[in-house]
Amino acid sequence: AQSVTQPDIHITVSEGASLELRCNYSYGATPYLFWYVQSPGQGLQLLLKYFSGDTLVQGIKGFEAEFKRSQSSFNLRKPSVHWSDAAEYFCAVGEYGGATNKLIFGTGTLLAVQP
Amino acid sequence: DVKVTQSSRYLVKRTGEKVFLECVQDMDHENMFWYRQDPGLGLRLIYFSYDVKMKEKGDIPEGYSVSREKKERFSLILESASTNQTSMYLCASSLQGNLNTEAFFGQGTRLTVV
Helix, strand or coil: CCEEECCCCEEEEECCCCEEECCEEECCCCCEEEEEEECCCCCEEEEEEECCCCCEEECHHHCEEEEEHHHCEEEEEECCCCHHHCEEEEEEEEEEECCEEEEEECCCEEEEEEC | CCCEEECCCEEEECCCCCEEEEEEECCCCCEEEEEEEECCCEEEEEEEEEECCEEEECCCCCCEEEEEEECCEEEEEECCCCHHHCEEEEEEEECCCCCCCCCEECCCEEEEEC
8 A cells, every 4th residue: 555654743934934845655656646735624625736747746825846756755845935824734645445546645744834 | 616515513422422424515526535634643534435325444444434325425424432533524525537636625524522
């Protein structure tokens, strides 16, 4: 079975600073990778996804992620963080399990933004 | 606007009660999922369904069951609620087929068992 690791449980950055959230996956073939964001009290919203092509993927809210096969990583980045980016971020990988496709999630990274 | 709707945002139930969490989607998706979210553990898959009346166990099915009588509705059932089932429950739906298919999530139900 595939797995996703998010090594950072909690990160604090200052508003306006750059951000990088780490995600590592374990999978033999080309993985299908996703980043979701969960604002306080809300469900999850898709930020971006990768499954082929250009390894630098642009998403919503100014986020981007880079797929690096050699490092088994799919790190999420933003050049300048806004206070509204404070949320929990989840990396996920798609896999076939049983009769259908499903998502396997990492444990999440909670982002705090300092004024 | 696509939508996954969970019937309750907050629930408080007593130990031993039978609890129903309801989820409805309006996107005609074949797949529906129930996840449990706990701090430091991320989202763990409880059960999923790929068609009406079809279900499969996820990673943590013990103590739970599900029902899918109609395509748009997927219910999670706690047969006899226990305090260790206090958690946030998230419902999701997706199209069947490709691994690049995203899942759409409801707002979550925060269940407290006392």
